[in-house]
Amino acid sequence: MTRLLSPTRKLYWADAYRRRFTARVVERREGRRPAVALNRTLFYPTGGGQPHDTGRLGEARVLDVVEENGVIYHILDADPGHADELAGEIDWPRRWDHMQQHSGQHLLSAAFLTLLDRPTIGFHLSPDSVTIDLPGPPPDAQDAARVLDFVQAVMAEDRPIHSYQVDEEDIDAIPLRKKPAVSGRVRVVEIENLDWSACGGTHVRSTAQIGSLIITRLERRGANTRVHFLCGGRAHRDHRRRLDVTRRLMDILTTGLEDLPAAVEQRRDEALNVQKKLRRLEKRLMELEAAALLTQAKPIGRARFVERRVMSDDANAMQKLMRGLLAHENVVALLSWQGGQTRWSLGHSLGSDLDLRQLMPALRDIPGVRGGGGPDLIQGVAADQETIQQIKSHLLAWLAEAETSFHF
Ligand SMILES: [Zn+2]
Structure with missing residues (x-):
């Protein structure tokens, strides 16, 4: 039969500023986290939106405080011993x-x-x-x-x-x-x-x-x-x-408090304008680089073949240059880029007869080569620059064959 305990006296109601007290133990619960109920306490239990107090009871730390039917239980990190009376102190800053x-x-x-x-x-x-x-x-x-x-x-x-x-x-x-x-x-x-x-x-x-x-x-x-x-x-x-x-x-921003929002807004607008201008210049640069590359292109039938290793910190530089090259007619381009790994991109602007995906099975047979794409553009990764040369050999052989079949 469970003995009914009388409600714990709430000392924190009488004086919310009191930090230390002594009280008689009225119930002990054993376990990994022992708990005790006292005849009176300064420890506030979680309730009414306010979290519980923490602190010390005897030698033990009070981890949690809960109220069950008016009885307040102090959940401890260790057994508080067998004394009938315990001294407690709440964590005052909390x-x-x-x-x-x-x-x-x-x-x-x-x-x-x-x-x-x-x-x-x-x-x-x-x-x-x-x-x-x-x-x-x-x-x-x-x-x-x-x-x-x-x-x-x-x-x-x-x-x-x-x-x-x-x-x-x-x-x-x-x-x-x-x-x-x-x-x-x-x-x-x-x-x-x-x-x-x-x-x-x-x-x-x-x-x-x-x-x-x-x-x-x-x-x-x-x-x-x-x-x-x-x-x-x-x-x-x-x-x-x-x-x-x-x-x-x-x-x-070397400005006063009141001018701070305007100063930030001005810097943001400036940065956006610079970005826009930079994108325009990059595009123009790629167009010029593509045009320069095409003057050295190697003719294969009516195709103009361009090969280039892209040197840039910009991971998208290869894609940008490829777009610049394919804006011209009858171009076949093989580009590679050395970042963390070697990337390659292969595109053409010869028209709909030619499907680069036909090359993929042969390319996948080269160790370290992975990739895929559409009829006009395939791309992927390779083991190193030597591998890129193997891709090139396959491409040129395939192009020569395509030239005879399609008479481009
Ligand atoms: Zn309240």
């Missing part, structure tokens, strides 16, 4: 961060409701993001600015944040932002005379301790909006990071 983000969330939700009549329908807090969800599309920049001005003003007022228990029958007297999901006694967190929330979380003493609050992104999610925001230390670190980045950009 808790303080959660308090700043959670109180900031209450204030931001109150601002969206008060100014824009937008209720909060979701709250998420994790090490790398804090968000609330609102119904409807993202507010425009002006409305978002009004919300932030409101938040800033309430933080400057240093309004106290209280928490207290209210009996179920008295709850209607409290103007809660949202009806509580649980029945029975309700814990209310109040930003004095501004916002009343049914909430079990840990909060800072007053709005000034939220430190600062910034909205980093308004994300449309289906019919709703996800507001990404940061409070306190997180907002401060984010602010510093953005300052560093903008300062570096200002140095690189």
Whole structure:
């Protein structure tokens, strides 16, 4: 028979700033990750959008904290020993961060409701993001600015944040932002005379301790909006990071903050124009190179045969030159390019009688040669430049034969 434990006393409700405590062990669970329940605790269990605390209990590290029917279990990395009483200490920087983000969330939700009549329908807090969800599309920049001005003003007022228990029958007297999901006694967190929330979380003493609050992104999610925001230390670190980045950009572009977008836009347009010009010049260069190559072409029947090893850092140079060559009539061209491996390309502009794919079976018999393509152009890889010469021999023999059959 399972013994029913009384609910764990939540010391973090009485004082969210307390870091150390001692408590009596009321249950132990063995296993790879041992767990203990205590008669009272400062460790906040995951719930209400706020993640659990971590810290130490005896000699063990607290990895996770979960609540089951009012009993809080501390999941540990090691057995805490057999002592009846354990001393605990929470990881304060983590808790303080959660308090700043959670109180900031209450204030931001109150601002969206008060100014824009937008209720909060979701709250998420994790090490790398804090968000609330609102119904409807993202507010425009002006409305978002009004919300932030409101938040800033309430933080400057240093309004106290209280928490207290209210009996179920008295709850209607409290103007809660949202009806509580649980029945029975309700814990209310109040930003004095501004916002009343049914909430079990840990909060800072007053709005000034939220430190600062910034909205980093308004994300449309289906019919709703996800507001990404940061409070306190997180907002401060984010602010510093953005300052560093903008300062570096200002140095690189030698411009002031306000002129930064225009300066970037100007550089982008310039780069696009240069790219366009470069492409035109490359095309022209290939045309000239193709024309120069054709003056040295070897006649085979009416065909003009061109062979060339392409020297370029540009992997597409071979294709560009091939296009330049095949723009002329009666050309047969064999090009190769040495990058990581030897590539070859074989094309002709002799008309529809000639199908280069007929050559492929013979070429595939040469060790190291792979490839394929269409009637006018085949390409692939080869072992080395010697192999390219073997491809050339096959091509010339095949061309001589084709000349007799087709009289080109
Ligand atoms: Zn809350």
